[in-house]
Amino acid sequence: MSEADALKLVQDAIWSVIVGSGPAVGAAMLVGIAIALIQALTQVQEATLTFVPKILAVFGALLLLAPFAASQLMSFTEEVYARIETGF
Numbered sequence: 001m002s003e004a005d006a007l008k009l010v011q012d013a014i015w016s017v018i019v020g021s022g023p024a025v026g027a028a029m030l031v032g033i034a035i036a037l038i039q040a041l042t043q044v045q046e047a048t049l050t051f052v053p054k055i056l057a058v059f060g061a062l063l064l065l066a067p068f069a070a071s072q073l074m075s076f077t078e079e080v081y082a083r084i085e086t087g088f
Contacts, residue, residue: 028054
């Protein structure tokens with residue numbers, strides 16, 4: 001395996017993680033921003049108020065988009081196995 005092959009493999013791994021976790025992180029970010037806006041408007045500054053809606057949003061996003069994340073992981077795994085099979 002050359003340096004270029006190793007670098008490509010690491011880049012693909014990082015990209016797969018980013019794409020697979022993106023929907024859950026995006027849902028948490030949007031819910032966090034919405035709750036922060038509501039807290040700023042109502043002047044209720046309770047730090048624990050954001051946890052439950054964020055957790056529910058992340059679980060909901062994972063529930064809905066788990067097949068997408070699994071397909072990303074599966075395609076990366078197939079690519080790695082194909083490289084191993086052909087000797088890189």
